[in-house]
Amino acid sequence: MRRIAILGSTGSIGRSTLSVAEAYPERFQVVALAAGANLDAAFEQACRWRPRLVSVAAENDAEILHSRLKKQHLNQIEVVQGAAGTVRVATHPEVDFVVSAIVGVAGLEATYEAVKAGKTVGLANKECLVAAGELITAEARKQGKPLLPIDSEHNAVHQCLRGGKMEEVERIWLTASGGPFLNTPRSEFAAITVEQALNHPTWRMGKRITIDSATLMNKGFEVIEACRLFHMPPRKVEVIVHPQSTIHSMVEFVDGSILAQFSMTDMRLPILYALTYPERIQSDMRFPVMDLRHLDFSPPDVQKFPCLRLAYEAAEAGGAKTVALNAADEVAVAAFLEGGIRFDEIPRIIEDTLSATNCGGLESIAKVLEADAGARRYAKQRVADLSGNVARSRATSFV
Amino acid sequence: MRRIAILGSTGSIGRSTLSVAEAYPERFQVVALAAGANLDAAFEQACRWRPRLVSVAAENDAEILHSRLKKQHLNQIEVVQGAAGTVRVATHPEVDFVVSAIVGVAGLEATYEAVKAGKTVGLANKECLVAAGELITAEARKQGKPLLPIDSEHNAVHQCLRGGKMEEVERIWLTASGGPFLNTPRSEFAAITVEQALNHPTWRMGKRITIDSATLMNKGFEVIEACRLFHMPPRKVEVIVHPQSTIHSMVEFVDGSILAQFSMTDMRLPILYALTYPERIQSDMRFPVMDLRHLDFSPPDVQKFPCLRLAYEAAEAGGAKTVALNAADEVAVAAFLEGGIRFDEIPRIIEDTLSATNCGGLESIAKVLEADAGARRYAKQRVADLSGNVARSRATSFV
Numbered sequence: 126m127r128r129i130a131i132l133g134s135t136g137s138i139g140r141s142t143l144s145v146a147e148a149y150p151e152r153f154q155v156v157a158l159a160a161g162a163n164l165d166a167a168f169e170q171a172c173r174w175r176p177r178l179v180s181v182a183a184e185n186d187a188e189i190l191h192s193r194l195k196k197q198h199l200n201q202i203e204v205v206q207g208a209a210g211t212v213r214v215a216t217h218p219e220v221d222f223v224v225s226a227i228v229g230v231a232g233l234e235a236t237y238e239a240v241k242a243g244k245t246v247g248l249a250n251k252e253c254l255v256a257a258g259e260l261i262t263a264e265a266r267k268q269g270k271p272l273l274p275i276d277s278e279h280n281a282v283h284q285c286l287r288g289g290k291m292e293e294v295e296r297i298w299l300t301a302s303g304g305p306f307l308n309t310p311r312s313e314f315a316a317i318t319v320e321q322a323l324n325h326p327t328w329r330m331g332k333r334i335t336i337d338s339a340t341l342m343n344k345g346f347e348v349i350e351a352c353r354l355f356h357m358p359p360r361k362v363e364v365i366v367h368p369q370s371t372i373h374s375m376v377e378f379v380d381g382s383i384l385a386q387f388s389m390t391d392m393r394l395p396i397l398y399a400l401t402y403p404e405r406i407q408s409d410m411r412f413p414v415m416d417l418r419h420l421d422f423s424p425p426d427v428q429k430f431p432c433l434r435l436a437y438e439a440a441e442a443g444g445a446k447t448v449a450l451n452a453a454d455e456v457a458v459a460a461f462l463e464g465g466i467r468f469d470e471i472p473r474i475i476e477d478t479l480s481a482t483n484c485g486g487l488e489s490i491a492k493v494l495e496a497d498a499g500a501r502r503y504a505k506q507r508v509a510d511l512s513g514n515v516a517r518s519r520a521t522s523f524v
Numbered sequence: 525m526r527r528i529a530i531l532g533s534t535g536s537i538g539r540s541t542l543s544v545a546e547a548y549p550e551r552f553q554v555v556a557l558a559a560g561a562n563l564d565a566a567f568e569q570a571c572r573w574r575p576r577l578v579s580v581a582a583e584n585d586a587e588i589l590h591s592r593l594k595k596q597h598l599n600q601i602e603v604v605q606g607a608a609g610t611v612r613v614a615t616h617p618e619v620d621f622v623v624s625a626i627v628g629v630a631g632l633e634a635t636y637e638a639v640k641a642g643k644t645v646g647l648a649n650k651e652c653l654v655a656a657g658e659l660i661t662a663e664a665r666k667q668g669k670p671l672l673p674i675d676s677e678h679n680a681v682h683q684c685l686r687g688g689k690m691e692e693v694e695r696i697w698l699t700a701s702g703g704p705f706l707n708t709p710r711s712e713f714a715a716i717t718v719e720q721a722l723n724h725p726t727w728r729m730g731k732r733i734t735i736d737s738a739t740l741m742n743k744g745f746e747v748i749e750a751c752r753l754f755h756m757p758p759r760k761v762e763v764i765v766h767p768q769s770t771i772h773s774m775v776e777f778v779d780g781s782i783l784a785q786f787s788m789t790d791m792r793l794p795i796l797y798a799l800t801y802p803e804r805i806q807s808d809m810r811f812p813v814m815d816l817r818h819l820d821f822s823p824p825d826v827q828k829f830p831c832l833r834l835a836y837e838a839a840e841a842g843g844a845k846t847v848a849l850n851a852a853d854e855v856a857v858a859a860f861l862e863g864g865i866r867f868d869e870i871p872r873i874i875e876d877t878l879s880a881t882n883c884g885g886l887e888s889i890a891k892v893l894e895a896d897a898g899a900r901r902y903a904k905q906r907v908a909d910l911s912g913n914v915a916r917s918r919a920t921s922f923v
Contacts, residue, residue, distance in 0.1 A: 284781060288686045293804040298813055365813060372784075380800070381793055381809040382683060385771075385784045394780055401779070405692040410780040414697055414764060415823045422816035 127400060130157035130214050130244075132235050133226035135166040138249040138275065141392045142224050143170065145400060148408075153400065159214040159227070159235070162186070168193050171202055178203045178217055180210030208234060215239035222400060224275070225250045228331075229455075230497050233257050234490050240264045240272070247399035248354075249275040255346050256448045257493045258353030259486075273399035274354055278347050280395035281373035281386035282355065288376065288384045297351050298375035298383070300367040301425060304339040307366065311429045317468035319461065336458045337432075340471055341425060345436020349447050352440050359440040364433065366423045388412050431472040435479060442484045445496040452500035453478035460508040470511055478504045526799060529556035529613050529643075531634050532625035534565040537648040537674065540791045541623050542569065544799060547807075552799065558613040558626070558634070561585070567592050570601055577602045577616055579609030607633060614638035621799060623674070624649045627730075628854075629896055632656050633889050639663045639671070646798035647753075648674040654745050655847045656892045657752030658885075672798035673753055677746050679794035680772035680785035681754065687775065687783045696750050697774040697782070699766040700824060703738040706767065710828045716867035718860065735857045736831075739870055740824060744835020748846050751839050758839040763832065765822045787811050830871040834878060841883045844895040851899035852877035859907040869910055877903045 129146065133139045139160075146153040157178040160167035164186045171179045171194055179202055181187050187206035194202050205213050208231075215223050215235040223239040224247045225232055232250040237257065239246050241264055248254065253261055265272045274280050278299050286294065305324055306317065322339045323332060330338070337343035344364050351362045365375075375385040388394050389410045397408055427434045432454070439450040457474035460466045466474065481503050487493045528545065532538045538557075545552040556577040559566035563585045570578045570593055578601055580586050586605035593601050604612050607630075614622050614634040622638040623646045624631055631649040636656065638645050640663055647653065652660055664671045673679050677698050685693065704723055705716065721738045722731060729737070736742035743763050750761045764774075774784040787793050788809045796807055826833045831853070838849040856873035859865045865873065880902050886892045 284687050284783060287688075288683050288783070288785075289804045363813075365816070375813070377811070377813065378804050379806040380796055380804040381807045381811060382785060382787045382797065382804070383811055383813065384683060384687070385786070386687075386781060387784070388781045397779055398781065405688045405777050405779040405781070407778040408780045411694075412776070412780060412782055414762075414774070414776065414782065414821075417764070417819075417821035420816075420819040422813075424814045 126154055127152060127222050128154045128156045128220050129222045129224060129400070130159070130217055130220040130239075131155070131224045131226065132159045132211060132215055132232060132239075133161065133224075133228065133250075134158040134170055135160045135163045136226055136228065138224065138226035138392060138396070142226070142396050142400075143174065145393050145396050146174075149406065152406070156220045157214040157217040159211040161227070164190060172197055172199065175199065176202060177219060178205065178214055180205045180207075180214045182207065211235040212238045215244070216242040220244060222247065224396070224399075225253060226275070230256060230494060233493060237261055237264065237490050240268060240270070243268050243270060245270050245273065247273045247275050247396065251346055251350065252451060254350040254353045255451045256497060257487070257490060258349065258447070259443065260488075260490065260493070262353050262356070271402065272354060273402055274350070275392070275395050275399050276347070276350075277390070277392070277395055278374045279350060279354055280398055282351060282376055284386045284398070285374065285376035285384040286355065288382070289378045291356070293378050293380075294355075294357070294361070294376060295379045296377040297355065297357060297362045298377060299344060299347050299351060299362065299364050300370065300372050300374050301341065301344040301364050302338065302370045303366040303368050303425075304341060306339055306429075307368065311426075314429070314469040315467050319464065322461070322468060332462060333455065333458050336461060336471075337454065340432040340468075341430035342432035342436065342454050342471075342475075344425070345433045346451065348433075348436050349440045349450075359437050362440075364425050366425050368421055369419070371417070371420055432475065435472060435475050439479060444484050444486045445482050445500075446479055446484050448487065448493055448496040449478050449482035449500035449503075450475060452497045453504040456501055456504035456508060460512070465508055465512040474504050474507050474511070477507050525553055526551060526621050527553045527555045527619050528621045528623060528799070529558070529616055529619040529638075530554070530623045530625065531558045531610060531614055531631060531638075532560070532623075532627065532649075533557040533569055534559045534562045535625055535627065537623065537625035537791060537795070541625070541795050541799075542573070544792050544795050545573075548805070551805070555619045556613040556616040558610045560626075563589060571596055571598065574598065575601060576618060577604065577613055579604045579606075579613045581606065610634040611637045614643070615641040619643060621646065623795070623798075624652060625674070629655060629893060632892065636660055636663065636889050639667060639669070642667050642669060644669050644672065646672045646674050646795065650745055650749065651850060653749040653752045654850045655896060656886070656889060657748065657846070658842065659887075659889065659892070661752050661755070670801065671753060672801055673749070674791070674794050674798050675746070675749075676789070676791070676794055677773045678749055678753055679797055681750060681775055683785045683797070684773065684775035684783040685754065687781070688777045690755070692778050693754075693756070693760070693775060694778045695776040696754065696756060696761045697776060698743060698746050698750060698761065698763050699769065699771050699773050700740065700743045700763050701737065701769045702765040702767050702822075702824075703740060705738055705828075706765065710825075713828070713868040714866050718863070721860070721867060731861060732854065732857050735860060735870075736853065738867075739831040740829035741831035741835065741853050741870075741874075743824070744832045745850065747832075747835050748839045748849075758836050761839075763824050765824050766820065768819055770816070770819055831874065834871060834874050838878060843883050843885045844881050844899075845878055845883050847886065847892055847895040848877050848881040848899035849874060851896045852903040855900055855903035855907060859911070864907055864911040873903050873906050873910070876906050
């Protein structure tokens with residue numbers, strides 16, 4: 126019986142995790158849940174799963190949840206709140222597996238505390254590796270516990286790596302769908318609208334990750350995550366465009382053999398893999414191998430997608446540079462979505478912010494958050510400068 | 525230092541093995557060689573590698589080789605001959621790894637003796653698993669030594685299986701190029717000429733294996749080999765047509781994940797894998813991942829290629845049936861090559877021979893060879909019957 130805590134239980138990964146737990150009641154016990162602002166969903170999950178502990182974001186919500194649970198005669202469920210509440214969920218003594226699925230730097234502290242408390246962690250939060258990867262992976266090594274990736278690419282790499290020893294790895298190949306602008310000429314990038322950029326060919330996702338897919342920054346983050354998770358230098362992590370996204374990723378070994386992983390595109394599969402590792406258990410999520418048709422591959426165009434180059438540079442530098450990469454990207458994408466900057470100005474904001482960032486080491490989560498806040502301030506200032514330019518250039522065009 | 529013996533040293537796999545040994549002189553020592561009738565090649569290999577022991581087929585050749593080596597002041601190399609000589613090579617006390625690459629049932633006895641003597645065996649001989657697989661794998665299990673497959677499909681499966689435990693395997697997917705008649709309508713099969721059948725789209729191989737590829741019988745043999753090597757029932761071994769032959773094979777696990785292996789199409793790679801297993805060592809045989817283009821897949825047409833169905837039936841029955849399958853196929857293919865029967869009569873000969881074969885267990889190599897001889901006699905008789913028909917039908921068409 127695996128006793129699990131979920132950080133971000135009402136989000137997409139959180140709900141998929143609960144659906145996996147539902148399918149295997151004899152294997153998984155849900156001990157603690159950290160939800161966000163969705164009070165109704167938190168209440169429903171608490172009633173259904175009867176965990177020991179539930180955390181919500183706001184103090185007021187915690188009080189409401191407590192009284193609603195009391196009415197259901199579920200007052201044995203402890204209700205906590207805020208960042209401290211999330212940490213209590215992550216470190217609950219009866220938990221042995223923590224699914225880290227809170228989006229953004231908000232997930233950092235609790236995930237780090239879970240690792241420090243000796244829990245096995247399934248990682249779906251990008252920032253844990255991009256911003257604080259060096260800290261978190263060092264702590265996991267110290268604890269002797271695996272960090273199990275839940276996104277499909279790194280989960281695929283984790284599986285392929287079983288085909289050899291770490292020192293026998295020549296290269297990791299991350300596949301990329303290529304996003305909606307794979308075949309758009311670079312000259313048209315300045316005119317890309319928010320609507321075009323949000324129209325991802327294969328996936329329905331949140332807005333930021335959709336734009337990150339369109340700029341290939343999402344793949345850049347995955348390069349950094351792979352470097353940290355698997356202790357690889359950036360030159361050993363390559364990106365290959367594969368529009369069908371059938372092969373989730375590949376590992377090339379020193380002898381010339383390559384292992385590739387594929388499966389149905391369903392997040393429950395990497396979640397199940399992480400939750401049961403090192404075992405595999407039966408699922409009904411079968412990939413229709415007989416329907417395999419036409420897989421395409423091509424190298425990425427780094428000229429057209431400078432975000433990918435910037436990610437490699439940040440990965441090479443490490444420390445505060447990858448924190449700044451993530452922070453500046455979040456700011457730039459938000460500015461693009463609000464119409465403040467052009468699509469092709471996203472990498473410009475990021476590049477400027479990276480240049481202004483000192484590559485210091487980050488010895489605590491507090492230092493990571495400080496670097497993050499500094500990079501955000503800088504990026505916002507650059508957005509303001511450019512928005513002025515955009516306004517000016519628009520004005521000019523009216524002359 | 526791995527000390528190796530090669531059974532079939534002057535054949536294609538034998539020469540590739542020596543080329544691997546040449547590339548890693550610090551890792552491999554060639555201790556014993558079993559050549560066939562190619563005396564000059566045997567002499568050259570003995571001079572180059574200075575093994576302890578060389579075996580050739582004919583007694584006369586052994587004498588000539590001995591005196592030629594003596595002239596080179598290499599009389600410390602012992603020269604032996606015949607089946608007993610091959611067994612001595614396979615069981616030489618200084619050898620720890622035996623490459624089994626003699627074509628046909630001639631390789632059976634020596635390979636079995638190598639396994640019995642506790643050697644690790646790299647298998648390139650098909651008959652070892654198709655005809656005597658139950659015996660040889662049982663002996664290897666008893667000895668606690670791995671049988672390492674050297675053909676590209678099973679080598680790929682061996683690599684993919686590292687991604688989980690044996691009891692976590694849902695299915696093995698063997699890829700098939702589909703042969704030259706993948707897109708030929710079934711109605712044209714009766715008129716296929718020897719020249720057409722020998723014109724394989726991607727591979728240059730021996731004549732029998734080229735015809736076996738055209739009938740898909742070669743894939744059928746590989747199904748049986750996979751069943752025996754990996755202890756899988758036939759229903760768990762599927763064939764999928766993949767004309768590019770880029771993916772060498774795949775393993776599907778119970779949780780829904782599939783691992784696939786690919787690499788350059790060069791036999792030195794599976795040989796290197798087998799020789800260094802469980803390690804992997806650096807090679808310069810890099811697959812150009814960035815050149816990956818358009819992989820196609822489709823299910824095999826068992827109506828058009830009845831040999832595949834016959835192989836599954838023989839695999840299910842086991843024992844003498846798979847011996848008969850191999851023997852009858854060899855006879856039928858030879859008859860087709862000599863113009864005695866039509867292309868579409870190959871499966872007919874095999875099916876008739878299978879029907880006439882009792883499915884007895886085979887408790888020794890001698891029994892295997894006896895069943896083999898019996899099936900050959902039967903198949904030859906059926907060929908003679910059909911050839912008569914062919915002659916008659918040809919005569920008829922002259923009326």
